[in-house]
Amino acid sequence: MKDQELKIIQTAIINELEGYEFYKMAHEKTTDPAVKEAFSTLAEEERKHIEWLKELFEKVRDSEEDVIKLSMMDNPPSPNIFQWENLDRTSASLAVSVFGIGIQMERMSVxxxxxxxxxxxxxxARSLFGTLAKWEQVHLDMFSKEYDKLQNTWWADQGFAPF
Incomplete structure (x- = not known):
């Protein structure tokens, strides 16, 4: 029984590591200061998830009682990572690509x-995984909302907008 949960947590750690590396790369590639800061914050959040999951792995491995305590966590609040009004729309092409990939990653995580x-x-553990799904859903919702705005900006910049 514990082996299944441990494998799930190991996979979750890898998923979070991939997210960390992606956001770090996005941070390095973008020139917009607000977007740079947002991706840096996301990378740091993913790093914290990795540490938390490593701790969870040890607790599941060593004691089911600790897992029960961890499962009592509150639902995640919105981290308010992005200040969308500060986003430089002139780099919409890169942002659309990065947010599109981010949406796919977050959707797969959910x-x-x-x-x-x-x-x-x-x-x-079921409760805990449900909480993790909610964390990732918060990111997915934020990304999807901003992606729609960026996509419209990009279409207008390319002359594709019907208005």
């Missing part, structure tokens, strides 16, 4: 954690 919750045999 699905991963939702499926992990369904597969887990430990009640507290």
């Amino acid at each position: 699905e991963f954690y939702e499926n992990a919750a369904k597969r887990s045999e430990i009640t507290a």
Whole structure:
């Protein structure tokens, strides 16, 4: 039973590491200071998730009681990472690409954690994976909203807008 949860957590750590590396790369590639800061903040948040998941791995491995305590976490608030009004729309092409990839990553993370919750045999672990899915859903919602705005800006810049 614990082996399944441990494998799920290991995969989650890899997913978060990939997110960390992606946001770090996006930070390095963009020239817009507000976007740079946003990606830096996201990378740091992913790094914190990695540390938290490593701690979770040890607790699941060593004691189910600690998992129950971790499963009592509150639902995640919006991290308010982006100050969208400060985004430089002149670099919309890069931003559209980066946000599009970010949306795909976050969507896959939500699905991963939702499926992990369904597969887990430990009640507290199911709750915990549900919380992780909510964390990633917050990011997905933020990215999707901004992606739509950026896409419209990009279309207008390219002369594709019907208005």
